[in-house]
């Protein structure tokens with residue numbers, strides 16, 4: 457079922473509480489009209505056999521897979537998608553190009569590794585040093601015009617970098633994929649993206665398991681009868697942010713989908729946001 461994040465979030469301001477339908481097949485509308493799953497599966501540093509893990513994720517119910525040319529998981533994902541079968545349009549595939557790439561050629565290369573005719577979303581992985589990636593963006597626009605991808609977006613961009621990119625090219629990204637948890641996020645970025653119809657995708661939404669034992673988070677999770685990981689995922693869903701949890705262990709990837717049958721109360725949403733200390737697994741949030 458589709459929900460316009462902006463309309464719903466306005467309705468539920470100030471904590472953007474966004475009740476979602478009860479399944480991993482819930483979608484959000486991008487500003488281009490595309491429906492995108494509300495939650496996806498991350499594949500960076502999948503340790504075991506990528507194809508096997510991604511297949512298990514698809515079987516469990518994930519309908520969006522996030523990858524990148526530099527994750528070395530694309531061939532495995534392609535194999536998992538083939539093995540899984542079904543209709544191409546039922547799975548949403550996100551990939552990325554690097555700042556030093558020829559973005560058009562890199563997109564073609566990614567598709568060849570994925571064994572797909574088109575991607576659903578291609579992102580500039582990060583802004584190039586000292587610039588906003590205007591040439592990369594123009595090449596991705598061309599890739600979109602030529603049908604290599606349905607939508608295009610950015611990753612690790614600041615508000616100012618997005619504004620500059622749009623000023624120079626006239627095209628608004630559909631997504632900004634950034635590091636995003638209660639411990640590290642930016643209310644200013646949340647407002648900017650909501651106001652402009654850009655969807656935030658949360659990378660490392662589980663803090664790479666570094667903060668799952670946080671006392672306050674664990675105590676709240678216990679109160680809801682959920683795991684800390686489920687609380688972090690649900691917090692994102694209720695903000696209208698799309699989390700991309702990664703898990704090597706099949707029990708983890710299954711548990712991380714059981715987040716559509718409970719709701720975090722507004723007061724607890726506020727408590728979770730109060731945990732913000734601009735935490736980053738890399739030492740510094742790149743977009744603030």
Ligand SMILES: NC(=O)c1ccc[n+]([C@@H]2O[C@H](COP(=O)([O-])OP(=O)(O)OC[C@H]3O[C@@H](n4cnc5c(N)ncnc54)[C@H](OP(=O)(O)O)[C@@H]3O)[C@@H](O)[C@H]2O)c1
Pocket residue numbers: 497498499500501522523581611612633634658659660661662663664665668683685686700701702703704705706707708709711712
């Ligand atoms: N655009 C970018 O620059 C960028 C940067 C980084 C990541 N990403 C994307 O975001 C995705 C997610 O980020 P991430 O891989 O860095 O880390 P993450 O999803 O925050 O955390 C993954 C870690 O959490 C553990 N975990 C998962 N579910 C759990 C559960 N239910 N209970 C306890 N532990 C659990 C995993 O353990 P097991 O593996 O042992 O199950 C793994 O150690 C990436 O895979 C990638 O697709 C994008």
